[in-house]
Amino acid sequence: MAFLVSGTLRVAAQIADAQDSLGRKGKYSVQGPRVALTLSSPEVSVSTVALLESVFQTLGFESRQRREASVQDFLEELTGFREQLDAHRAPMGCVLVALVAPNGQLRQPQKLVRELSGCEALRGCPKVFLLLSSAPGASPKPGTFLTGLSELCGRCPHWSLLQLLTEVFGRTAGESSGATYCPVLQSSLRGALCLGDVEPWGPEPEPSPSAQYDLSGDRAALFLAVIRDRPGAQRDVEALGGLCQTLGFETTLRTDPTAQAFQEELAQFQERLDTRRSPVSCALVALMAHGGPQGQLLGADGQEVQPEALVQELSRCRALRGCPKIFLLQACRGGHRDAGMGPTALPWFWRWLRAPPATPSHADVLQIYADAQGSSSGGFTPGSCDQADILRVYAAAEGCVAYRDEKGSDFIQTLVEVLRATPEGDLLELLTEVNRQVCELDVRGPDCSERRKACLEIRSSLRRRLCLQA
Known part of the structure; x- marks a missing residue:
């Protein structure tokens, strides 16, 4: 009987740990399945989408889905994606969603972010949104942001994602009409996030002066x-x-x-x-x-x-x-x-196991706003x-x-x-x-x-x- 109780507790504790992907203090554990989704409007160039696919593969996303739809249908597509993840009935490691549309068309991106943030399968897991604007008639070739992201993901997979993005921002920023264009990230992450296909907890990179x-x-x-x-x-x-x-x-x-x-x-x-x-x-x-x-x-x-x-x-x-x-x-x-969002099992059971506390509903989200061609259009940048x-x-x-x-x-x-x-x-x-x-x-x-x-x-x-x- 004692052996049965011990085994039950051990399995239940593992389930509880899996519900919170911060497996180590201050660092996300992304050992579960990684899923990426690209939603692009018909006007987006094929080369931009292809480079996104390459970035996702470099970052170790096993499942990479791609759908073309009008911007008005993005919310419906994300709702279906959420239902698909919830039906999986197993904790995920990480999800990455790329939303690519012409400048000014994606007017309320927070609605799309919130749709996926409430996914039970992603509770406590990092959710990364890459929101890319694309100017009509722009060059079909991807700009500095995407090419820099692709190159650094392959060369520095052991860097945390925030460190990597800061480096990409430095390469991307440029002067236009007297103002400095730069991508923007918006984060509610609770820990370091490393997506490279390497052991993420190795030595931190030494930054150059x-x-x-x-x-x-x-x-x-x-x-x-x-x-x-x-x-x-x-x-x-x-x-x-x-x-x-x-x-x-x-x-x-x-x-x-x-x-x-x-x-x-x-x-x-x-x-x-x-x-x-x-x-x-x-x-x-x-x-x-x-x-x-x-x-x-x-x-x-x-x-x-x-x-x-x-x-x-x-x-x-x-x-x-x-x-x-x-x-x-x-x-x-x-x-x-x-x-907050808490475990879905019986309350007394989780209290008995000292399960992780409820996670704030807005936590574990990283949004990156950038221009696919690297211009200063700032189409998705929040604020003015x-x-x-x-x-x-x-x-x-x-x-x-x-x-x-x-x-x-x-x-x-x-x-x-x-x-x-x-x-x-x-x-x-x-x-x-x-x-x-x-x-x-x-x-x-x-x-x-x-x-x-x-x-x-x-x-x-x-x-x-x-x-x-x-």
Whole structure:
């Protein structure tokens, strides 16, 4: 009897482990089946689709499906793909979906992403979306992004996908009409993701000096924080201020700004940087306030300001051209409270096995927005700013609540702990670790007694690795 119970527990524990693909702390285990799907509109060139197939094969995707459909039918195709995966009734290793369409036709890509994110077979597994725009009448040959991705996937299979994409972004970025075009990635990954057909946990690659941002110049930080009626906000300001001082940032703090003051302070910050005699190598802006239902920031006067307008304000700074610009946004982006996705077995059974906690519904997704021909059309880029060298970190997924209590916010406090522990690390990888820790938390808001989950959203157009160690 004891042998039977022991065997049952062992098998059940293996099933529980398979439900969460973060098999090792901070690193995805992608040993299960890998499935890739390409959805392309009829206008997309054959050579572009063929190169995508080659990239998928290089990355070790055994099953590679390809379908041609109008953009209006993409959602229906993804629904069928999801049903196919759920019918498989076994945990997956990873899924990669490429959506290729002419510029401007894929207007609401988040609907397509959400359709697959709810797939039970993919719970806890990395889901990668490659959203490629293609200009009508453009060259049939794939551009710099796809060719660079193909070459690096074959040459550096042991790199994490975020490292690999940053290198590709550096090769792809180009000047057009006075602005810098660059692909953008949007990540809610909770761990390092390596898709090469090699042992992924070998030594990390040593970056060359040219592959990292040069931060030998001045560093400047601006904190715009609404403290009034936001318990714990002062704790966040103090913790982040101490971290910035350790990392060598000259910090300016403005508390309880109105909506207009948010814009004015950003404009003055930009002017001060442009008129400095010594070169500036990095800027950090922390925006902490209540958030509106559509992701707006609310000033101390209750009026709204769009965070994208603040990002654009700093992107025009001449002193920061080619330098990293970091935005930390601690604010709600809507009123949704995510209960997460949990195991489907009997609750008492999973509690007995100490199964992994519920996974936030928005976690484990990586979206890459790029142009198939490498031009500056920016057809799929989220937001209104497509310039390079910008890193935005949101404390909550789109439409969701950002949690905070008297001790501070989960996002800022965890960020400070992680960066203090490993200041020499690549910032994108460190932020992924911050997200992992935040996703593991069970939170209860002041007006909600049930457990809820939180998940960060990281948007990056960085072209080099970014290390903040002073």
